[in-house]
Amino acid sequence: MAINQFSIRPGIKKSAILHGFILLAIAVKSIVAPSDPEIYVPSLRVDIVDLPQLTRKELETITPGKPIKEKEAEIIEAPKPETKSDDMVLKEKDGKKKEKKLNALEDKKTSALTRIRALEKIKTRDQTEEEKALIRGNKLSAGASTSGDAKETADPRYEDTVLQAIRQNWTLPIWLSRQNLSALIQIKIESSGRVASKSFQRSSGNKQFDNAVLQAIDDSQPFDAPPEKDRSRILDNGILLGFPL
Amino acid sequence: MPLCLAATSDAIANAVYVPVGKAKTRKTIIAIPAIKPLKISPGQDSILTNIHKKLIDNLTFVDLFRFISPKAFIENTFKAGVAPGEFNYANWTAIQTDFLIKVSVGIDGNTLNLSGYLYDVKGQKPILSRNYVGRVADSGDIANTFSNHIVETLTGLPGIFNTKILASCEKNGRKEIYVMNFDGSATRQITKHQSIAFSPAWHPDGNKFAYSLYVTKSNNQKNINLYEYNFDNNQVRLLSNRRGINSGSTYSPDGKNIALTMSFLGNPEIFLLNTSSRSVERMTKSFGFDVDPMFSPDGRWLTYSSNRSGAPMIFRQLLSGGKVDRLTYVGRYNATPAWSPQNNKIAFASWIDNRFDLFIMNPDGTNIERLTKNQGSNEDPDFSADGQFIVFSSNRTKTKNIYVMNIDGTFVRRLTYGLGNCVSPKWSRK
Numbered sequence: 001m002a003i004n005q006f007s008i009r010p011g012i013k014k015s016a017i018l019h020g021f022i023l024l025a026i027a028v029k030s031i032v033a034p035s036d037p038e039i040y041v042p043s044l045r046v047d048i049v050d051l052p053q054l055t056r057k058e059l060e061t062i063t064p065g066k067p068i069k070e071k072e073a074e075i076i077e078a079p080k081p082e083t084k085s086d087d088m089v090l091k092e093k094d095g096k097k098k099e100k101k102l103n104a105l106e107d108k109k110t111s112a113l114t115r116i117r118a119l120e121k122i123k124t125r126d127q128t129e130e131e132k133a134l135i136r137g138n139k140l141s142a143g144a145s146t147s148g149d150a151k152e153t154a155d156p157r158y159e160d161t162v163l164q165a166i167r168q169n170w171t172l173p174i175w176l177s178r179q180n181l182s183a184l185i186q187i188k189i190e191s192s193g194r195v196a197s198k199s200f201q202r203s204s205g206n207k208q209f210d211n212a213v214l215q216a217i218d219d220s221q222p223f224d225a226p227p228e229k230d231r232s233r234i235l236d237n238g239i240l241l242g243f244p245l
Numbered sequence: 246m247p248l249c250l251a252a253t254s255d256a257i258a259n260a261v262y263v264p265v266g267k268a269k270t271r272k273t274i275i276a277i278p279a280i281k282p283l284k285i286s287p288g289q290d291s292i293l294t295n296i297h298k299k300l301i302d303n304l305t306f307v308d309l310f311r312f313i314s315p316k317a318f319i320e321n322t323f324k325a326g327v328a329p330g331e332f333n334y335a336n337w338t339a340i341q342t343d344f345l346i347k348v349s350v351g352i353d354g355n356t357l358n359l360s361g362y363l364y365d366v367k368g369q370k371p372i373l374s375r376n377y378v379g380r381v382a383d384s385g386d387i388a389n390t391f392s393n394h395i396v397e398t399l400t401g402l403p404g405i406f407n408t409k410i411l412a413s414c415e416k417n418g419r420k421e422i423y424v425m426n427f428d429g430s431a432t433r434q435i436t437k438h439q440s441i442a443f444s445p446a447w448h449p450d451g452n453k454f455a456y457s458l459y460v461t462k463s464n465n466q467k468n469i470n471l472y473e474y475n476f477d478n479n480q481v482r483l484l485s486n487r488r489g490i491n492s493g494s495t496y497s498p499d500g501k502n503i504a505l506t507m508s509f510l511g512n513p514e515i516f517l518l519n520t521s522s523r524s525v526e527r528m529t530k531s532f533g534f535d536v537d538p539m540f541s542p543d544g545r546w547l548t549y550s551s552n553r554s555g556a557p558m559i560f561r562q563l564l565s566g567g568k569v570d571r572l573t574y575v576g577r578y579n580a581t582p583a584w585s586p587q588n589n590k591i592a593f594a595s596w597i598d599n600r601f602d603l604f605i606m607n608p609d610g611t612n613i614e615r616l617t618k619n620q621g622s623n624e625d626p627d628f629s630a631d632g633q634f635i636v637f638s639s640n641r642t643k644t645k646n647i648y649v650m651n652i653d654g655t656f657v658r659r660l661t662y663g664l665g666n667c668v669s670p671k672w673s674r675k
Contacts, residue, residue: 051576051597051604056614056654159263172268173343174309175400178633178652186260206401212268233259242264 159239161224162189166241169219172212181209182245185217188238191231193222201240213243272311273399274343277301278322279315283351283358292384293350296359299388300346300395303406306428307396307633308656313340327362334369342366346395357381361391363398373398402631410636411435411445411454411671412647414664422456422474423667427629429647429660435474436481444669446494446503451675452476455484455503457492471505473520484523489513495539496520504528504538504547515549528562537581540564541588541608548572548582548591559593561608572610581625584608586674587632590652592616594624594637603637605652616654625669628652636660636670 052059184202187195198217203210226234277300280293304310317340325332327347337345345364350357356378363373373394377387386407393404408427413420416434420441425432436442441459448454455473462468471484471491485491489508496503503518507525513534516525529535533552540547541561548561559572559582573579578596585591591608594601600622606613617623621641628635629649636649642659645666650657661667 051595052613052615053597055616055618056605058618059614157261159261163263163265166265170265170268171271173273173399174270175402175633177268177270216265216268237259237261240260240262242262244267245264 158224158226158230158234162220162239165220165223166216170212170216170243172209176206176209176212179206181206183210183213183243184245185213185241185243186238187217187241188236189223189226189234191225191235193225195221195223196235197238204243209243213241216243217241273309274313274341275304275310275346276313276318276337276340276342276344277304277346277348278318278320281322281327281347281349283349285350285352289352292352292357292381296348296350296384296388299385300348300392302428303389303392304395306658307405308651309396309400313342327360329362329364329371329374334364334366337364337366344372344399348391352381355381357384357387359384359387359391361394363395396631400631402633405629405631405634408630408675409451409673410647410660411447411673412638412661412664412667413443413445413456413669414661414667416663416665422454423664425647425660427649427672428658429662432661432664444492444494445671446496447671447673448473448496449498449500449674451673454671455494455496457494460486471503471518484520485518485525487525493537494518497540498542498544504540506534506536506538515547528564533557539582539584541584542586543588546584546608548584550580550582550593559591559610570610572606572608573613574610575613576604583627583635585628585632585652586630590628590632592626592628592635594626603635603654605635614654616650616652620657623648627670627672629672630674634672636672638668638670 054062181204182202183200183204185198185200187198190196195217198214200210204213277297280297282290282293285293301312305312318336319339320332320336325336327349332347343366345362345366347362347364349360352358357380359377361373361375361377362371364370365372375391375394377391379387389404389406392406396402396404396406405427410425410427410429412423412425414423419439420443421434421438422436422442422445423432423434436456436458438458442456443458445454445456453473453475455471457469457471460468460470468486468488469490469492470486471494473482473484474480475482484503485505485507487507487509490513491505491507494503494505497517501520503520504515505518506513507516508514510527512532513536514530515528515535515538517528518525528538528547529549529551531551531553533554535549535551535553538547538549545564546561547564548559550557551560552558553560554571556576557578557580558574558576559579560569561572562569572582572591573593573595576595576597578601580594580601582591582593588608590605592603592605595604598618601624602618603616603623603626604613605616616635617637617639621639623637623639623641626635626637633652634649635652636647638645639648640646645668646659646664647661647667647670648657648659660670
């Protein structure tokens with residue numbers, strides 16, 4: 001026991017010092033080189049099962065993310081083969097048995113046919129346009145948010161109102177929208193809803209695009225006044241806007 | 246100082262990230278007031294009107310702009326000048342103009358002098374100012390060149406207004422190769438073989454093209470030979486008369502090789518033909534047929550259609566290593582892949598709803614999008630030099646004609662009239 005105590009103590013000491021160093025290193029790292037903000041982007045799963053039936057233009061009119069409800073399948077129960085009450089009781093001569101067997105076979109056959117017909121009916125019921133689109137290539141599924149951060153998404157946030165306002169004014173000339181440009185900008189908003197500052201964290205490298213981003217923010221001013229609890233956060237930390245990202 | 250830095254970075258790290266999403270697109274608003282005449286003789290007004298019309302037609306074709314009606318102009322065009330400082334920007338900001346194009350033209354004998362300006366109205370500064378001098382007879386070309394410079398300045402992409410389109414058209418029962426301007430104007434018959442000339446392909450320099458021709462040999466045997474036509478001297482040169490098919494040709498980006506389908510070994514396979522030595526190198530080896538080759542703009546890949554896996558699908562093959570990727574796994578018959586000069590898309594035709602329609606996808610086969618639907622059979626896609634438009638053939642009016650659309654499938658314009666059935670359009674790079 002005593003031997004053990006002696007051999008463990010220096011071990012604990014070493015371990016504590018080492019852990020201390022690791023913690024210090026993490027703390028220093030987070031101050032000197034803070035990591036990029038985590039990006040929460042809801043994901044959308046699209047399964048390509050065939051050539052797309054809808055054209056690009058038509059697809060733009062469908063809002064992805066809107067769950068397309070499947071029509072409830074008509075429940076058509078296949079009739080069960082009738083079983084006569086006396087079937088079990090009457091166990092007679094071979095000839096009658098054979099006849100019964102034949103009858104049972106016949107019953108099975110009709111019930112199978114009805115079942116097939118019922119299935120056919122389900123298959124060939126009228127399809128809506130949306131359903132047709134679903135079948136042929138353009139499979140849009142509602143998708144699921146994979147951010148997994150409940151606290152970020154639980155309440156309607158102030159940022160959502162800012163996003164709504166900017167989306168209204170976020171326009172690009174056609175040639176810019178066809179290029180894959182993107183920019184990241186931080187804006188800070190005063191308690192009045194006016195933008196206190198805006199600074200590009202990452203420029204798109206295209207002056208016209210960057211100007212369109214600034215224009216979209218300017219045209220959206222003033223934003224709603226931030227709620228009391230968010231005021232200092234919105235003014236100090238600001239909001240990072242990704243165009244379009 | 247380090248503390249301050251840490252504080253700033255910290256604020257960014259703490260900021261909530263919000264992706265704004267895709268922008269709404271809008272057409273840019275442009276005003277082109279009438280051309281200001283400088284020293285022109287009476288009766289030469291029509292030249293100015295034609296240049297003005299050409300500028301508007303060209304900029305309408307690219308479908309990026311909306312024009313302000315001259316009725317809405319506030320500026321007194323007789324008083325105002327065209328050069329910076331000679332007019333008031335306020336007259337144009339007041340009517341929501343994004344960009345303003347101002348032109349003056351002077352004509353001295355046979356020489357035309359055009360000064361063209363493009364102004365950023367919001368920024369209140371010229372972003373393009375150029376002088377063009379040429380023959381009066383070439384005023385259309387001058388207008389095209391100025392249009393190119395306008396589009397290049399605004400979009401950063403090469404203008405297409407001096408490009409040309411080749412097609413194989415069947416007028417009077419004979420299939421010959423025709424050339425036309427990008428908008429279908431100035432159509433001209435090039436070949437006069439009185440036979441079947443088809444599948445033309447531009448040389449990257451734009452001064453030559455290759456094409457295939459049905460010929461009957463002296464022993465009465467039919468063959469499809471490959472020829473090259475030179476616009477500089479109007480001469481035709483035989484490139485290959487190997488037995489069987491020599492067709493579906495396409496030049497490599499450096500113009501030194503042609504990829505084509507040949508069948509002199511039996512099965513149609515893709516070969517590389519050296520244009521100077523005319524020697525060939527076999528590229529594919531499969532049981533199925535391999536047709537419609539096309540080089541990627543960087544010259545690294547070759548795409549083609551092959552039925553080696555059953556239904557004809559699109560493949561791409563690395564020219565250096567022979568690595569082959571199958572790009573499409575859907576569709577019943579995928580044909581004629583065309584690579585965008587921007588190297589970001591491949592267009593192809595696919596059999597759907599009992600006819601061909603056009604589709605577009607990434608060069609790795611992902612993100613297939615449909616471009617045409619319910620408008621006859623649409624085939625033979627080819628990109629414009631700026632990668633923003635697709636030329637194709639369609640039988641939507643019963644006869645096959647050549648059409649152009651935006652790469653998103655919108656704004657379809659017809660190019661050919663009265664040339665009979667026209668197929669295999671090919672758009673020049675220059």
